[in-house]
Amino acid sequence: MNTINVRTRFAPSPTGEPHVGNIRTAIFAWLFARKNNGAFIIRVEDTDQARLVEGTTDSILKSLGWLGIDWDEGPDIGGKYGPYIQSERQKSGIYSQAIETLLDSEKAYYCSCSPERLDQLRKSQVKSGKPPGYDGHCRTKIASKVLAESTNYVVRFAMPKSGVSQVSDTIRGTIKFENSLLDDFVILKSDGFPTYHLANVVDDHAMKISHVIRAEEWLPSLPRHINLYNALGFDSPIFAHVPIILASDRSKLSKRHGATSIKEFKSNGYLASAMLNFLCLLGWSLDDKTEIFTMKELKKHFSIERVSKSSAIFDNQKLEWMNGHYIRESDQSRLIADLKTYWADFPVETFDIEPTTSKLESVVPLIQDRIKTLKEAGPMINFLFSETLSYDPELLIQKKMDYKSTLVALQKALPVINETDPFNANNIEDALRLLVDTLSIKPGQLFGTLRIATTGQKVSPPLFESLEIIGKDKTMDSINQAIQKLNSYGDTN
Numbered sequence: 001m002n003t004i005n006v007r008t009r010f011a012p013s014p015t016g017e018p019h020v021g022n023i024r025t026a027i028f029a030w031l032f033a034r035k036n037n038g039a040f041i042i043r044v045e046d047t048d049q050a051r052l053v054e055g056t057t058d059s060i061l062k063s064l065g066w067l068g069i070d071w072d073e074g075p076d077i078g079g080k081y082g083p084y085i086q087s088e089r090q091k092s093g094i095y096s097q098a099i100e101t102l103l104d105s106e107k108a109y110y111c112s113c114s115p116e117r118l119d120q121l122r123k124s125q126v127k128s129g130k131p132p133g134y135d136g137h138c139r140t141k142i143a144s145k146v147l148a149e150s151t152n153y154v155v156r157f158a159m160p161k162s163g164v165s166q167v168s169d170t171i172r173g174t175i176k177f178e179n180s181l182l183d184d185f186v187i188l189k190s191d192g193f194p195t196y197h198l199a200n201v202v203d204d205h206a207m208k209i210s211h212v213i214r215a216e217e218w219l220p221s222l223p224r225h226i227n228l229y230n231a232l233g234f235d236s237p238i239f240a241h242v243p244i245i246l247a248s249d250r251s252k253l254s255k256r257h258g259a260t261s262i263k264e265f266k267s268n269g270y271l272a273s274a275m276l277n278f279l280c281l282l283g284w285s286l287d288d289k290t291e292i293f294t295m296k297e298l299k300k301h302f303s304i305e306r307v308s309k310s311s312a313i314f315d316n317q318k319l320e321w322m323n324g325h326y327i328r329e330s331d332q333s334r335l336i337a338d339l340k341t342y343w344a345d346f347p348v349e350t351f352d353i354e355p356t357t358s359k360l361e362s363v364v365p366l367i368q369d370r371i372k373t374l375k376e377a378g379p380m381i382n383f384l385f386s387e388t389l390s391y392d393p394e395l396l397i398q399k400k401m402d403y404k405s406t407l408v409a410l411q412k413a414l415p416v417i418n419e420t421d422p423f424n425a426n427n428i429e430d431a432l433r434l435l436v437d438t439l440s441i442k443p444g445q446l447f448g449t450l451r452i453a454t455t456g457q458k459v460s461p462p463l464f465e466s467l468e469i470i471g472k473d474k475t476m477d478s479i480n481q482a483i484q485k486l487n488s489y490g491d492t493n
């Protein structure tokens with residue numbers, strides 16, 4: 001391996017938001033390149049023009065960049081073997097040249113079979129219990145005759161009808177395919193665009209890709225690609241087919257299981273470092289115990305040989321745990337920066353006031369151990385950045401309390417708050433606990449009422465520390481507003 005100039009690639013089709021499975025494969029290819037001092041290339045495979053989704057290419061690049069993945073060549077930065085978008089490469093005639101080579105050597109042929117005939121063929125094969133596939137109807141026809149029959153023709157590759165296609169996969173070992181079971185597949189579509197199979201092989205050769213690391217769903221296509229390499233006189237790269245990602249119910253991971261794209265996980269408040277770490281462990285491991293890796297450690301330890309053959313399970317609970325770990329271990333200033341960046345991209349609708357660094361420096365230490373995602377932070381500290389508190393007055397009345405006892409508790413809390421000096425968490429707690437002793441209620445009842453009154457929330461950072469951050473004046477204002485809300489509630493109930 002040391003004598004090979006390692007060049008790996010990630011070749012997505014811009015047909016939708018990048019799925020975590022595709023991005024995981026990209027990560028493996030990137031890590032392999034970095035581990036072996038090689039190059040990592042991004043190539044956009046947009047030959048399926050009918051399924052293109054505008055903006056997807058940009059989304060793919062942004063998702064990779066967010067995770068910290070860099071590339072040496074690609075559609076945005078160019079490179080020696082560009083262009084890196086297949087529709088642009090087509091203009092150079094690179095695919096037409098390959099097709100002409102295959103036609104001239106009689107390893108490909110024109111096909112004028114109509115969609116109706118192909119559909120009927122498929123139905124007949126299914127009915128008779130045969131595997132569906134092209135029957136070679138046009139394989140022996142003279143090219144000129146086929147072209148005269150229809151302008152809506154395709155070009156098919158003439159698969160060998162005997163023998164075995166064999167390849168050594170780095171993860172799966174030797175894989176054999178019986179050629180007799182394989183049909184003649186399309187390499188040039190009627191719209192003039194090459195199919196994935198041809199373009200993929202031609203581009204990997206032209207870009208000197210040494211290792212193709214891709215999902216196991218491409219295994220059925222492997223004999224097609226191997227035979228294309230042979231027919232064109234190309235040396236094939238080294239293959240490694242990584243396991244697919246399954247949901248916790250062991251079905252294919254899909255939208256019904258929740259978020260599946262990197263953009264969705266980012267919007268849900270996951271850190272890039274945690275996401276990268278988690279995705280690396282879907283199919284790869286260093287040992288049976290190590291789960292937390294820095295990017296530097298991943299680059300050092302990753303090996304394709306330790307990628308499992310078995311399907312990986314996407315465990316949302318583990319991802320949440322891991323993200324919580326990264327948040328807890330994060331430097332305070334870094335966490336504040338991450339929160340501000342997150343809110344810039346995904347604003348908290350209930351924030352009336354832009355969070356200041358100084359206020360965040362006070363409150364972030366109170367929530368750092370309590371949140372598992374950045375998304376959870378906004379609702380928890382919303383009271384600090386809202387002009388007014390909005391809540392149901394009934395929430396002020398704690399269990400085993402009524403309107404009158406709640407009102408008394410709030411009224412008696414006002415002078416206690418006013419007289420607490422200096423106004424810090426320890427003094428606030430001491431003063432309020434002394435107040436509890438004079439009331440016929442439990443500490444949790446008073447504190448629960450005050451939490452609603454001053455934050456508008458059932459869940460918030462620790463009460464006394466929160467009141468210190470809020471400040472004496474605003475705390476008293478909030479309690480007075482709570483008394484007014486409670487009086488209005490009492491009048492109507």
